[in-house]
Amino acid sequence: MLKIQTLSSGSAGNITFIGSEQTNLLVDIGLPLSLTHKLLAEAKIDPNSIDGILITHEHSDHIKGVAEFITKYDTPIYCHQKVTRILQSALKIPLHHFIEFTDDLTIGDILVNYFPVPHDSRFCLGYTFTCHNATVGIATDIGQMTSTMLTYLGACQVVVLEANHDIPTLLQNPNYPEWLKRRILGNRGHLSNLDCARAIVKLHQNQVTQVILAHLSEKNNTPNLAYNTVKQFLLTQGIREGQDIFIDVALQSKIGNCYCLE
Ligand SMILES: [Zn+2]
Ligand SMILES: [Zn+2]
Structure with missing residues (x-):
């Protein structure tokens, strides 16, 4: 059994839960x-039961609560050797909180694979998690999809999978300076709804049956816009949402649906 559930997703803060029979x-x-506690409680997850934390990258919407959490629960951070120093200096916590790895890794009964994600952080990682025959994955903060990621x-x-912004909404947003628009749209920025949809077409040709759209911009996207853009694009490719593939949307500071694979 392998579960995946977003507890919060978006530019204001991200947490995702992965759980098996033995490992959380x-x-x-x-x-x-305080907010992490509230979301874990809503999802009926005991914070004491968390066996490890994996971090995608050092931007604050991904690490803001890590130091506070591990100080209280003494939870190890499993961390690729390449990013230990970056994370240690960003989090300002002692080295003994980190368990370093250099290769694929097993935590309890979950196999963790990682892959690089192009993004304007020092080093950004995506992950897949496998337990028995079930595999789930996460990749957000994606400048562009790569063949490795696919x-x-x-x-x-x-x-x-990230569906960060609607391109026309971003381009027309008067509150975003040009440099920021260029950063978001750049190949080390964030994935648009349309590029997310293009990636889903490729994922559909493989094993993927359920995609959770994630890391939506609060200013340049809405859950409906992300969902409808993806759904419409998939239809143009002959892929019917709700029949050929299922699309869900993860929300900011709200627990999402829990997907449990046997
Ligand atoms: Zn980021
Ligand atoms: Zn982010």
Whole structure:
């Protein structure tokens, strides 16, 4: 059995739960401890049961609550050797909180694979998690999809994938300076709804049956806009949402649906 559930997703803070019969993990803690507690309680997850935290990258919407959480619960951070120093200096916590790895890794009964994601952080990672025959994956903060990412994510049944912005909404947003628009649209920025949809077409050709749209911009997207853009694009490719593939949307500071694979 393998579960995946977003507890919060978006530019204001990200947390995702991965759980099996024996092992509970969090990917990123980008919200303060009080809010993290509230969301874990709503999802009926005991914070003491978390066996490890994996971090995608050092931006504050992914790490804001990590130091507070591990100080209270003494939870290890599983961390690729390449990013230990970056995360340690960003989090300002002692080295003994980190368990370093250099290769694929097993935590309890979950196999963790990682892959690089192009983004304007020092080093950004995506992950897949496998337990028995079930595999789920997560990739957000994506400047552009790569063939490596598609290979890893294509092996999953359930994927949490960034649908950050609607391009016309972003371009017309008078509150966003030009440099910021360029950063978001750049190939180390964030994935648009349309590029997310294009990636889903490729993922659909593999194992993926459920995609959770994630890391939506609060200013340049809405859950309906993301869902409808993806649904319409898939239709133009002959893929029917709700029949050929299922699309869900993860929300900011709200627990999402829990997907449980046997
Ligand atoms: Zn980021
Ligand atoms: Zn982010």
